[in-house]
Amino acid sequence: MSEEERDATSPYTKDPGPPGDTPTMGGLVTNTDAPDEEVFDENEEDQIDQGSWLVDRARQIYQSSTNYLDANIISKWERSLSHFNNEHSGDSRFSRSNYKRSRVFRPKTRANIKNQEANMAAAAFSTHQLVDIQPKVKNNPDQIVSAKITQSLLQHRLSTKMPWFLTVLGAYQDTKNYGVCITHQYWSYKEDTDIIPAFDSDNNPILDVDPETGEAVPMGVERRIVRDDSLHCDNVPPENFRFDPMCDWRDPINTSPYLVYLQPIYVNEALEMMETEDPKTNKPMWKKYTMGEILSTRRQNFDRTRQAREGRDRVDPADEQAGNGYTTVWAHMNIIKVNGDDLVYWTMGTELLLTEPQKLIDLYPHLLAGERPFTLGVSNIETHKSYPAGDNELASPLQLEINDVANQRMDNVKLALNKRYYIRRGGQVDLDALIRNVPGGGVMVNDPEKDIKTVDTRDVTASSYREQEMLGMEMDELLGGFNPTAGQQQGKQQSNGSMEMQAGSAGSVQDYSIRIFIETWMEPTLRQMVQLIQMYETDQTLLTIAAEEAQLFTRYGVEEVTDALLQQELLVNVNVGIANTDPIKRIEKLVFGVTKVSELPGMVDRMKSSSVSDEIFGQLGYKDASRFFMNDEEYAKDLEENPPGPPPEIELQQQELQKNIEEDKRRHERELMLLQQKDRIEFARLALEKQIKLEELYSRLGVEKMKDETIRDQAALREQNKATEIALKRTQQTGGTK
Numbered sequence: 001m002s003e004e005e006r007d008a009t010s011p012y013t014k015d016p017g018p019p020g021d022t023p024t025m026g027g028l029v030t031n032t033d034a035p036d037e038e039v040f041d042e043n044e045e046d047q048i049d050q051g052s053w054l055v056d057r058a059r060q061i062y063q064s065s066t067n068y069l070d071a072n073i074i075s076k077w078e079r080s081l082s083h084f085n086n087e088h089s090g091d092s093r094f095s096r097s098n099y100k101r102s103r104v105f106r107p108k109t110r111a112n113i114k115n116q117e118a119n120m121a122a123a124a125f126s127t128h129q130l131v132d133i134q135p136k137v138k139n140n141p142d143q144i145v146s147a148k149i150t151q152s153l154l155q156h157r158l159s160t161k162m163p164w165f166l167t168v169l170g171a172y173q174d175t176k177n178y179g180v181c182i183t184h185q186y187w188s189y190k191e192d193t194d195i196i197p198a199f200d201s202d203n204n205p206i207l208d209v210d211p212e213t214g215e216a217v218p219m220g221v222e223r224r225i226v227r228d229d230s231l232h233c234d235n236v237p238p239e240n241f242r243f244d245p246m247c248d249w250r251d252p253i254n255t256s257p258y259l260v261y262l263q264p265i266y267v268n269e270a271l272e273m274m275e276t277e278d279p280k281t282n283k284p285m286w287k288k289y290t291m292g293e294i295l296s297t298r299r300q301n302f303d304r305t306r307q308a309r310e311g312r313d314r315v316d317p318a319d320e321q322a323g324n325g326y327t328t329v330w331a332h333m334n335i336i337k338v339n340g341d342d343l344v345y346w347t348m349g350t351e352l353l354l355t356e357p358q359k360l361i362d363l364y365p366h367l368l369a370g371e372r373p374f375t376l377g378v379s380n381i382e383t384h385k386s387y388p389a390g391d392n393e394l395a396s397p398l399q400l401e402i403n404d405v406a407n408q409r410m411d412n413v414k415l416a417l418n419k420r421y422y423i424r425r426g427g428q429v430d431l432d433a434l435i436r437n438v439p440g441g442g443v444m445v446n447d448p449e450k451d452i453k454t455v456d457t458r459d460v461t462a463s464s465y466r467e468q469e470m471l472g473m474e475m476d477e478l479l480g481g482f483n484p485t486a487g488q489q490q491g492k493q494q495s496n497g498s499m500e501m502q503a504g505s506a507g508s509v510q511d512y513s514i515r516i517f518i519e520t521w522m523e524p525t526l527r528q529m530v531q532l533i534q535m536y537e538t539d540q541t542l543l544t545i546a547a548e549e550a551q552l553f554t555r556y557g558v559e560e561v562t563d564a565l566l567q568q569e570l571l572v573n574v575n576v577g578i579a580n581t582d583p584i585k586r587i588e589k590l591v592f593g594v595t596k597v598s599e600l601p602g603m604v605d606r607m608k609s610s611s612v613s614d615e616i617f618g619q620l621g622y623k624d625a626s627r628f629f630m631n632d633e634e635y636a637k638d639l640e641e642n643p644p645g646p647p648p649e650i651e652l653q654q655q656e657l658q659k660n661i662e663e664d665k666r667r668h669e670r671e672l673m674l675l676q677q678k679d680r681i682e683f684a685r686l687a688l689e690k691q692i693k694l695e696e697l698y699s700r701l702g703v704e705k706m707k708d709e710t711i712r713d714q715a716a717l718r719e720q721n722k723a724t725e726i727a728l729k730r731t732q733q734t735g736g737t738k
């Protein structure tokens with residue numbers, strides 16, 4: 001089937017609208033739009049034989065894979081999960097019920113894995129840009145636009161529509177405990193329909209007669225209600241996924257001749273799938289069976305791996321024997337390769353056939369040739385091993401030794417504080433009081449000198465603590481941990497340079513593990529999720545937001561998002577590199593790289609300063625740099641209100657011109673002062689020549705001035721005397737009247 005035919009028959013194409021009422025189960029969707037394509041013969045007897053062959057094949061691959069896991073892998077997973085839960089494994093002597101000595105578990109394994117998870121979170125989620133999508137052909141305008149829109153859609157889906165943070169850290173934790181992580185990528189679409197009733201002019205419902213039943217049914221308009229339209233990436237417990245151990249260790253998912261995905265479901269869910277019919281074919285999604293037949297497929301529910309993960313003190317959540325609709329049963333999704341094609345079908349356990357086999361590409365049309373909707377990742381590389389060891393398994397011997405040393409030391413301390421005694425056989429000694437050893441208590445004996453003999457135990461020496469510290473350092477070295485106080489605890493003073501070298505070495509080990517995880521799981525998973533978005537995304541709100549963020553119309557002149565625009569070949573990368581667990585060093589590397597690249601001709605004008613600032617502030621714990629720097633709109637508004645100054649060259653010339661102007665002004669002032677000084681000298685010379693005449697003139701002017709002043713003073717005195725006489729007369733007149 002060509003890509004065009006597959007797109008036309010896909011139930012999730014965007015042009016004809018979302019798919020019809022097609023229930024899903026773990027991403028498996030019956031392709032109702034495609035023509036019936038029988039894989040096997042249509043003869044009824046042959047179909048019965050083929051059904052038996054499919055069930056037998058499902059049973060064989062399940063049994064063989066289970067035998068391999070039980071014989072080679074499960075015991076290691078069980079021990080690793082026990083250590084992760086700070087519990088002694090089942091084969092340890094500390095787990096025996098009759099073991100009466102110290103049985104403390106030192107949580108070194110959990111501390112190391114928690115530290116690595118924190119570094120993974122810092123490396124992968126330090127900035128809000130979770131993924132970088134680029135066009136495969138750099139100068140192709142359609143691919144450029146498609147990359148912008150797809151990145152915005154994926155960013156929104158991962159940030160708001162699904163728990164991507166928990167999914168990534170859960171997968172990374174699986175690689176540490178099991179050695180592998182497995183996820184299932186699919187698009188879930190569920191919808192219901194109801195009827196909007198029609199009313200006549202009297203506001204009475206309009207009824208019609210059902211030709212089959214003869215009953216009156218209301219008429220109206222059918223309305224479609226979308227219940228679920230979302231992208232999914234589900235973490236699969238490794239014990240619930242099987243593949244051939246002889247597959248290529250570099251790509252087990254796509255090179256194994258079979259895959260088995262064990263999905264736990266409730267009996268009620270299985271019955272609902274069997275009752276739900278396709279409205280076009282009137283066939284049930286799953287073959288119909290009774291509740292008794294479904295319950296009969298239950299195998300022994302106890303699973304060693306699941307029980308170890310839950311812990312010995314918890315009940316297995318799948319161990320439910322109620323026998324009702326809420327009992328857990330197991331549906332198997334079987335993918336087998338037949339004549340070069342992947343066929344998929346579901347069975348209930350390994351006894352009942354639920355669906356007829358179909359081509360995997362028909363159920364997951366977004367997949368590329370030879371691709372399957374699962375991804376498997378690791379954080380350690382062990383060549384030619386399909387199940388590599390995780391950090392938990394690698395550190396397991398050291399964890400056992402740490403526990404052994406710690407418990408022996410505690411036993412020694414207890415013996416030093418609470419002595420052992422030799423008690424004479426047959427001696428009348430109060431054993432209960434002796435064993436209680438209560439402070440201030442007494443013990444009844446006949447002969448204190450001979451009946452009881454105290455055994456002195458030497459206190460633990462520093463060698464025990466030294467041994468435990470050495471074991472802890474070896475474990476840190478193996479897993480990439482770093483304890484800055486280890487040197488001080490050993491009585492050694494380490495220089496800052498030595499500690500930085502140790503921290504750098506530990507960081508390199510963790511960075512190496514993170515890079516392996518990104519290459520094997522994160523990037524392949526994100527590529528499948530991009531393919532899912534390109535084919536199934538129909539949310540008009542998200543498409544509008546993505547178009548606005550990509551400036552689809554203003555920058556590229558594109559008015560709407562079409563299928564052809566989205567479905568372009570793109571490159572998906574994760575923005576995490578080696579040596580990125582330390583944020584300070586990461587910033588230093590970024591600044592160093594930007595500085596060096598900026599020295600190249602023409603690279604400064606091409607720099608995306610906003611991306612650089614977002615990356616730097618992301619490493620400092622902020623979402624981006626928007627709190628500290630203006631965006632494009634704010635910057636444009638600020639430019640209008642506060643126009644920028646001249647360029648540096650012109651500003652320098654202006655400064656030189658201003659300097660010259662000031663120098664000319666000072667020179668002018670000096671010349672003016674000299675001229676004024678010359679004028680004063682000339683005036684003084686002329687005054688000296690005519691000194692006598694001036695003195696005579698001044699004396700004459702002084703005499704005249706004195707005369708004028710005397711006349712004015714006499715006139716003022718007369719006026720004052722007149723005013724005094726008038727005031728005196730008024731006073732006398734006022735006094736006589738009284």
